Amino acid sequence: MKESSGGRHTIRDVAKAAGVSISTASNALNGTGRTNAETREKVRRIAEEIGFRPNALARGLLTKRSHAIGMLTNDTYGRLTLPMASGVSEVLVDHGVSLFLCATNNNPRLAKLHLEALLDRQVDGIIFTATRIDLEPPPELTKLRIPVVYVFAQGPSDSVSFHPDDAQGARLAVEHLQRLGRSRILHITGEQNYRAACIRAEAYRELVGPTAEVMFGDWSEEWGHAAIETVFSRSGAKPDAIFCGSDEIARGVIDALRDRNISIPDDIAVVGFDNWEVVSRQTRPPLTTVDMELKELGHRAGLAILGLSKGETVAPGVERLPCTLVIRRSADQPGQA
Amino acid sequence: MKESSGGRHTIRDVAKAAGVSISTASNALNGTGRTNAETREKVRRIAEEIGFRPNALARGLLTKRSHAIGMLTNDTYGRLTLPMASGVSEVLVDHGVSLFLCATNNNPRLAKLHLEALLDRQVDGIIFTATRIDLEPPPELTKLRIPVVYVFAQGPSDSVSFHPDDAQGARLAVEHLQRLGRSRILHITGEQNYRAACIRAEAYRELVGPTAEVMFGDWSEEWGHAAIETVFSRSGAKPDAIFCGSDEIARGVIDALRDRNISIPDDIAVVGFDNWEVVSRQTRPPLTTVDMELKELGHRAGLAILGLSKGETVAPGVERLPCTLVIRRSADQPGQA
DNA sequence: TGTTTTTGTTAAAACCTTTTAGCAACTAAA
DNA sequence: TTTAGTTGCTAAAAGGTTTTAACAAAAACA
Incomplete structure (x- = not known):
């Protein structure tokens, strides 16, 4: 098996070995055009034998599809x-x-x-991710001739975006606490300039009604701690449940409550958001929390960009994927409370 | 400005607009061959004007350098x-x-x-990463005609690898504790089948001598907790310092010590490993820990693969990059102890 | 028999770039 | 004047693949 170039076999080698032309070899391998079943098999067998794999650069150059997509994060x-x-x-x-x-x-x-490099490489599509509310996607993105899918971020109105369903996730948490019979539910969450924080807070307010109280801060454990300090240093009724905007905040909350010898979940039930297992599994007690199903979100975004890059149409707008509730001991099942 | 194909301008368009041949345009843009300064400027100006950018696929096909590298993790x-x-x-x-x-x-x-896809795309090199000791790099990797750089993982003896200097990092931690005057230093770390755990334990043993004690477990916070339970439920002298194999373990240790009303660092000083800030900043007190300078490790690996892919030679073997010690309150400066 | 269809194959063009080799014109040296 | 060298440019080849158009041979039809 001699090799015609740079160490890798080309379709030329296959064609020569099979005693056919390059076009026939190509047709046989791709099942295009008309080929005799016998020659087709022969070409394929030989290609397999010598370990032929088509050069993606050459193919992409010709077909205008690079079979690569870029992800900006x-x-x-x-x-x-x-x-x-x-x-x-x-x-x-x-x-x-x-x-x-x-x-x-x-x-x-x-x-x-990065964007220019991706375009130079003729990527078939781009996935753009950003979490901050104030971080607008670069305007260049909207003028591309290749499809763009946004995740966590908001594109222009006719674009395709995927987000976790923050409102539904928040409802999952609050309704669970209400089923546990909790009536004074407090919401401690992150920065107000994150859209997700606002959406969750809104959903919480709707369910809880006039007694609702939202404490915005940042996404840190420290803030969870500090918020509990505040709550317990002021007068008035104390909450019997706390819905936290992230697992990290929840961890701070739980630690601060434990320091005060407040029993979780008996005195105060706690629910987090993220199901970041390295945190949610390790709090004491382990944390009941909302899982955003991030991998599934990735699957959906991947399928969308694949479809779009093939020219299929995908419904524009923000698709919100449902969250799930992972119940652990910090807010038990109703029966056990 | 008309476009010759698929929406993007090609070098053809540049050449036509500048009234020169394609070769001259190419030479002018790349500074190769001989070109009159005047035409060179003109071509470059026009290319800039119409926003010409060379097609990376075509260039890669010809030059056999795709200017892309793959990372397997x-x-x-x-x-x-x-x-x-x-x-x-x-x-x-x-x-x-x-x-x-x-x-x-x-x-x-x-x-x-993934590996086959990378080769089809003619990547110029591969970076392979894996952390488990029992996960051997796929043997196919050693037979490639493109360079491979290993990070965290161990390639064959003549390959290029980058690791954090685990031994030096461990010494940093232990010597710091010794300077604080601690003499009964315990080492609580992760799984014994991680090479890094063994190297650190070995360095610790050498410095501490006969009183050394290593407790292997897993890399979780829970294990830190459990280890402290064990230490305090058995008889014998208690440690006055604990060197932990990870920040997560350290967090478990700190929490368990606090539960027992043991003062950190007065009674027992604690040092972690990782400087995973989301943990090390949030423990109470904040954690003194070893930073592996991961980003720098990435820089070095990136430079190495770049060099190799250009045909430069890079010294084979494992290069170990120094760690640094980040001092926080869980193990203060000598003066303050 | 002659005419159309079908089948299997192939040469050549195309994708976009870089590079080689060569050409013409001009300059400098002999 | 010839010779040699330099300069600025270009045609053409090359890279590996897919696709188009054409061709010959065989098959089907009249």
Whole structure:
């Protein structure tokens, strides 16, 4: 088996070995055109034997489909995008599509650099992720000739976006607490300039009514602690349940309550948001929390960009994927309360 | 400005607009061959004007350098690979090289699939990452004609690997505790089948001598808790310092000590490993810990693969990058103890 | 028999770029 | 004047694949 170039076999080698022309070899391998069943089998057998794999660059150059998609993300460290990205990757690899990872570090210059590189590489589509409310997707994105899918972020109105259903997730948490018979439910959450925080707070308010109280802060454990300080240093009735905007906040809350010898969930039940297992499994007691099904979100986004890149149409707008409630001891089943 | 194909301008368009041949346009843009300064400027100006950018697929096909490298990783959720990957990405983007992310989920079939896709795309090199000691890099990797760099993982003896200097990091921690005057230092760490755990334990033993005691467990907070239970339920002298194999373990240890009203650092000083800030900043008191400089590790790995892919030679073997000690209140400065 | 259809195959064009080799014109040296 | 060298440019090949159009041979039809 001699090789014609650079160590890898080309379709030329296959054709020569099979005693056919390059076009016939191509047709036989791809099942296109008309080929005799016998020659088709022969070509395929030989290709298999010498381990021929088509050069993706050459194919992409000609077909205008690179079978690669790019993912722009501003949050490399976060626990949001990465499980999601792994979901995307899972779907793509099954379709022979590869994923470019572009970490923009919230730097517009870097975002632009990455975007240009992706276009130079003729990617078939782009997934854009960003979590901050004030971080608008780069306007260049809307003018591309390739499809773009937004996750966590909001594109223009006719674009395709996927978000967790924050409102439904919040309702899951609050309704669970209400079923436990809790009537004074407090909401401690993160920064008000995150859209997700506002949506959850709104859903909470609707269910809880006039006694609702939302404490915005940041997404840290420390803030959970501080919020409990505040609540217990002021007069008035204390809550009998706390719905937290993240597992980290919930962890701070739980630790602060334990310091005060308040029993969880007997005196106060606690529910978190994220199901970040490294936190939610390790609080004492373990945390009941809302799971955003990030991997599934990635699957859906992956399928959407695949479809779009093939020219299929996908319903525009924000699709909100349902969250699930993971019940652990910090807010038990109704029967056990 | 009419476009010759698919919406993007090609070098053809540039050449036509500048009234020169394609070759001259190419030479002018790349500074190759001989070109009159005047025409060179003109071509460049026009290219800029119409926003010409060369098609990376065509260029890669011809030059046999795709300016892309692939990263195979088995740990998508972990906090180890991702900061590292972001370091890799930072270096690459500066050199116009893009990064394929391949999450293998510890699945050999998937690893193979990804590897083949990377080769089809003619990547210039591969970075392989894996943290488990028992996870050997796929043997296919050693037979490639493109360079491979290993991070956290161990390649064959003539390969290039980058690791944190676990021994030096452990010494940093232990020597710090010794300078604080602590003499009964205990080491609570993770699974014994992680090479890193063994190396750190070994370095610890050498410094501490006959009183050394290593408790292997797993990498969880829970294990930190459980280990403290064990230590305090048995007879004998108690430690006056604990060196933990991870920040998570340290967090469990700190919580368990606080439950017992043991003062940190007065009675027992605690040092962690990772400087995973979401943990180390939030423990009470905040955690003194070893930082593995993951981003720097990524930088180095990125530079190495870039160099190798250009044909430069890089010294083979395992390069161990120094860790740093981040001092917080769980083990103060000597002066303050 | 002659005419149309079908079948299997192939040469060549196309995708977009870089690079090689060569050409013409001009300059400098002999 | 010839020779040699330099400059600025270009045609053409190359890279590996898919696709189009054409062709010959065989089959079906009249």
